[in-house]
Amino acid sequence: xxxxxxxxxxxRKQLVIAMIGAxxxxxxxxTSIHYLIKVNEFGQGADILGPNTIIVQKKVSNSSSxxxxxxxxxxxxxxxxxxxxxxxxxxxxxxxxxxxxFQTDDPMVPYFxxxxxxxxxxxxxxxxxxxxxxxxKGDQFVPIIMPREFLVMLNTFMSAxxxxxxxxxxxxxxKFKFKLWNSEKQIEERVDxxxxxxxxxVSSLLVPESFMKYGNDMYSDGSDQxxxxxxxxxxxxxxxxxxxxxxxRGLESKNSQxxxxxxxxxVGTLILVVLGVSIIAVFVSGLxxxxxxxxxxxxxxxxxxxxxxxxxxxxxxxxxFFIYFVKIFGYVAGIGVLIFFGFKFFLDNMxxxxxLYIDKGLxxxxxxxxxxxxxxxAFASFRSAKKEIFKQY
Amino acid sequence: xxxxxxxxxxxxxxxxQHGSESIWGNYIELEQGKHILLNASSGxxxxxxxxxxxxxxxxxxxxxxxxxxxxxSFAPDDWTTIRQEKISVVYQDLQLFPNLTVAENLILKNKxxxxxxxxxxxxxxxxxxxxxxxxxxxxxLSMGQQQRLAIVRSLxxxxxxxxxxxxYSHLDEVNAKKCMxxxxxxxxxxxxxxxxxxxxxxHGYQYDQELKL
Numbered sequence: 001x002x003x004x005x006x007x008x009x010x011x012r013k014q015l016v017i018a019m020i021g022a023x024x025x026x027x028x029x030x031t032s033i034h035y036l037i038k039v040n041e042f043g044q045g046a047d048i049l050g051p052n053t054i055i056v057q058k059k060v061s062n063s064s065s066x067x068x069x070x071x072x073x074x075x076x077x078x079x080x081x082x083x084x085x086x087x088x089x090x091x092x093x094x095x096x097x098x099x100x101x102f103q104t105d106d107p108m109v110p111y112f113x114x115x116x117x118x119x120x121x122x123x124x125x126x127x128x129x130x131x132x133x134x135x136x137k138g139d140q141f142v143p144i145i146m147p148r149e150f151l152v153m154l155n156t157f158m159s160a161x162x163x164x165x166x167x168x169x170x171x172x173x174x175k176f177k178f179k180l181w182n183s184e185k186q187i188e189e190r191v192d193x194x195x196x197x198x199x200x201x202v203s204s205l206l207v208p209e210s211f212m213k214y215g216n217d218m219y220s221d222g223s224d225q226x227x228x229x230x231x232x233x234x235x236x237x238x239x240x241x242x243x244x245x246x247x248x249r250g251l252e253s254k255n256s257q258x259x260x261x262x263x264x265x266x267v268g269t270l271i272l273v274v275l276g277v278s279i280i281a282v283f284v285s286g287l288x289x290x291x292x293x294x295x296x297x298x299x300x301x302x303x304x305x306x307x308x309x310x311x312x313x314x315x316x317x318x319x320x321f322f323i324y325f326v327k328i329f330g331y332v333a334g335i336g337v338l339i340f341f342g343f344k345f346f347l348d349n350m351x352x353x354x355x356l357y358i359d360k361g362l363x364x365x366x367x368x369x370x371x372x373x374x375x376x377x378a379f380a381s382f383r384s385a386k387k388e389i390f391k392q393y
Numbered sequence: 394x395x396x397x398x399x400x401x402x403x404x405x406x407x408x409x410q411h412g413s414e415s416i417w418g419n420y421i422e423l424e425q426g427k428h429i430l431l432n433a434s435s436g437x438x439x440x441x442x443x444x445x446x447x448x449x450x451x452x453x454x455x456x457x458x459x460x461x462x463x464x465x466s467f468a469p470d471d472w473t474t475i476r477q478e479k480i481s482v483v484y485q486d487l488q489l490f491p492n493l494t495v496a497e498n499l500i501l502k503n504k505x506x507x508x509x510x511x512x513x514x515x516x517x518x519x520x521x522x523x524x525x526x527x528x529x530x531x532x533x534l535s536m537g538q539q540q541r542l543a544i545v546r547s548l549x550x551x552x553x554x555x556x557x558x559x560x561y562s563h564l565d566e567v568n569a570k571k572c573m574x575x576x577x578x579x580x581x582x583x584x585x586x587x588x589x590x591x592x593x594x595x596h597g598y599q600y601d602q603e604l605k606l
Contacts, residue, residue: 001501005490306488309449311477311505311550314469393469 002307002320006300014295018288019332025281026336026373030366031343032275037365038358039267053125054242055093055202056251057229072226077249081230084245086238091122093229094212095204098180098219102205105177105192110161112154118178119204120212125231132196135211141192142178145206146171148198171195182219189218286377290384293325297388305392314389321385322378329377333370340366394460394479394553396423396446401455403441414605416442418455421604423588425553428580430600431590437606439590440485443558446588447482448472477505481552483560487543491532495523495542498531503549517545521571536563544572548579555580555587562592573598 058071073092081090096118103113123133126145135142155165166174172195181188191211199206216225234242246253297304304317351358398421411417416431417438423429423446433439444450445457448464457464459475467475489498499514509517518524521541526534531542540563547555555576561569580587589598 001493001497001504004497005493005501008492303490306490307501309476309482309484309488310502311473313473 005303007324010296014292018285018292021285022289023332023336025278025285026333027339028274028278029282030340030370032271032278033369034363034366036271036275037363039271053231053233054253055229055231056246056253059250059252072228073230078230086235086241088233088235091231092227093231094120097216097225098182101179103177106175109174110163112157117204118207120207120209121231133208135208141194142207142211143196144193145197145199146195147203148200168198180215180219282373290380293381293384294388301392304389308393314393317389318385322382325381326378329374333374394425397458399456401453401457403445404452406438416604425586426584427586427601429588429602429604431588431604433606434593440558443556447480447556478551480554480556481547481550483543483547483557485558487539489531489539489543493531494528495526495531496528499546499549502546506550508549540564551583553585555585557589559590559592
């Protein structure tokens with residue numbers, strides 16, 4: 001009966017307009033947050049390298065071929081790059097300064113041996129558990145991250161030998177060996193190795209830093225170690241600035257890494273714009289709803305005042321207005337979520353068709369944002385109802 | 394509940410000269426169970442008295458107490474209890490809800506304390522000859538019918554005082570007597586008192602105390 005008294009004779013046109021604004025804002029808000037996160041996650045886990053990370057080297061020119069310009073990085077160059085605000089971290093890629101070969105050592109696969117180039121990168125750049133990525137003298141095997149093209153080459157060799165090709169999982173079960181040697185010192189050593197992951201972004205075998213240090217200490221030919229490649233980790237959605245820096249400094253990277261970074265940057269920026277607009281829309285529509293509530297209360301001043309004079313507690317009237325508007329926002333949020341699922345179905349297909357295979361799961365962050373918006377609106381409604389009703393007390 | 398007006402002087406009436414027997418500026422006690430009449434011509438402050446006594450106006454000097462407690466110290470919880478259980482009011486402007494039916498107007502009040510059943514409510518309306526208006530919108534009733542409805546509504550709660558501000562201004566003598574009979578009965582049941590303000594006519598009622606303005 002209280003609802004009939006307080007809400008029956010209202011102008012529903014204004015309420016409907018406020019509700020439409022609010023549900024559009026909510027829909028765009030959760031959709032943009034969902035896709036912002038999904039696009040940022042794109043590429044994560046696909047490679048052993050961490051997200052937004054690229055390996056760069058200096059462009060090789062005719063002059064550098066003639067040793068007129070340097071292709072290695074100095075400490076100052078690395079430091080000046082770290083100081084850039086859009087760069088999270090820069091670390092050198094350390095290469096072997098000793099002779100090393102890599103061979104199969106498994107009765108299940110044919111013998112295969114090749115001289116290799118091994119490198120190590122800071123473990124913070126790798127998307128791999130640190131407990132797995134560790135080696136110390138006496139360990140059973142050296143964990144390695146293998147370039148996928150190396151596995152393709154191995155499979156080509158196996159196919160040519162009439163042996164079935166191996167998958168990623170099977171390859172991780174094959175036993176390998178490193179042979180480290182120094183011809184001048186006439187020393188050599190064999191160490192077991194095992195693949196723990198693959199990468200498309202690095203063309204050399206990656207080993208833990210401790211193994212590289214051991215090899216360089218024990219088997220180095222004594223020449224200076226040069227840093228010819230570095231790893232750069234950029235901030236989210238600021239890949240354009242990283243690219244500018246690379247161009248300015250004459251650096252280059254694998255095209256695929258650049259493409260993913262650029263794509264994520266562009267899509268991320270677009271979604272950020274939509275997110276900004278959505279936040280404004282939700283805020284404005286929330287304000288419109290609150291204003292509508294105040295308007296409704298001002299039209300019901302007589303009713304509110306009379307009910308309190310009859311013995312109704314102000315809290316009961318606050319509760320009545322609060323529940324009414326929380327329900328309205330509940331309907332708005334419910335419709336917003338339904339429309340979001342419709343958008344999601346449409347957009348997921350669109351991204352798939354465009355070759356951007358993003359994860360189809362829901363993001364908890366968009367649910368949290370929805371709950372937060374709901375909570376904020378509920379709080380604002382309660383405060384507003386309390387203020388207006390006590391004004392009549 | 395004893396109501397004391399200790400030298401109450403409403404600010405708008407402060408500049409007016411009041412008689413020595415006037416309630417304004419004097420010490421007045423309203424004892425529970427008493428039937429009190431406040432008879433004055435228009436514009437003398439009857440509604441000011443009503444609104445001040447029930448705590449809706451606070452623009453006065455002096456101290457107004459219920460059972461020794463200054464009403465200016467009461468919190469919303471206290472006022473809710475007082476309005477539900479201790480003081481009932483028939484306002485001069487009736488304060489009904491014109492968009493609700495007669496039944497809804499009564500039930501909205503009655504459900505706070507569940508004093509009467511629906512049958513009993515209808516019986517009271519029947520006594521005042523408006524039972525046929527039960528389902529009708531209150532705004533469609535005549536002023537006299539609305540006054541009767543407001544009186545019935547004021548009885549739908551327990552009370553120690555019934556404050557009535559010109560409740561019979563639109564009623565004929567017969568209906569006014571019927572209403573007074575109903576009020577007397579309800580007051581007697583609860584050992585409650587009432588204050589009746591009238592416009593120059595005591596309607597022939599018996600009263601224990603008369604207040605002057």
